[in-house]
Amino acid sequence: MNRALPAIQIISLVALAACTSAGAPTGATPAPAAADVQAGARIYAECAGCHGPAAEGTANGQVPALAGQHFTVIVKQLRDYREGERWDARMESIMAEHRFGDDAQIRKVAAYLASLKRPPAGGGSGEGAERGEAVYAKACASCHGARGQGSGARVVPRLAGQQYMYLRRQIHDAVDGRRPNFPVDHIALLAPLDADEIDGLAEFLSELEP
Ligand code: HEC
Ligand code: HEC
Structure with missing residues (x-):
């Protein structure tokens, strides 16, 4: 095997490093390539009209927040839209455009988005978080992390x-x-989740510090 780590592995280490502030294990990790982050910020200008100037998404449920999402997760989702494995007319048409045909542009915009921080979006009714927390701890935390932090390394x-x-x-x-x-x-x-459990999970998660 080639001794050089593929870029995706290197950056996923960076994504993991981003978790350290949220209590994940610490360790020396390389910083993301500043040039990629800067190039990604320029690409993001095309996305900000929908995803928001701070990549905060919209409260109506249409457009997700992207700021602070793991690099590997963003890359995977963008490829999936491009390849028709995740459906959304808006995202599919953007990813089908020529400049996203190879992964270079995708990597840059993902590096930029992973470097951003934002406050919790919230938006629930204020009634279901406790129930959601209980379901989350039992059924979701093993993969998505005790505080919803996810994992760059495990995508x-x-x-x-x-x-x-x-x-x-x-x-x-x-x-x-x-x-x-x-x-x-x-x-x-x-x-098997009922509507109240889904509301509660969404409420609990939306209020956690990203
Ligand atoms: C015309 C509006 C629009 C534009 C422009 C747009 N997006 Fe999106 N994006 C959406 C919508 C709507 C969704 C949610 C679609 C769904 O439900 O699958 C989404 C979803 C995503 C997701 C999936 C997030 C997740 O949590 O799974 C990523 C990543 C993403 N967009 C990145 C981008 C990037 C990068 C750009 C710019 C190159 C961009 N988007 C431009 C509307 C837009
Ligand atoms: C076995 C590991 C695992 C468990 C357990 C798990 N998830 Fe996931 N979850 C994933 C992975 C991996 C993805 C990404 C899927 C993809 O590539 O689209 C995901 C995606 C999601 C998404 C979409 C996120 C986005 O940005 O669009 C939601 C919402 C979600 N999970 C909620 C939950 C909830 C709620 C539970 C508990 C009831 C749960 N998950 C349990 C691994 C897991």
């Missing part, structure tokens, strides 16, 4: 601080077959 999305309505919609979309890139066993895990 598990950070859910902490995501928009409430978006989280709710993704869970329903996954169960109803509208998100084909969702692993089948993940859908099986979400399918």
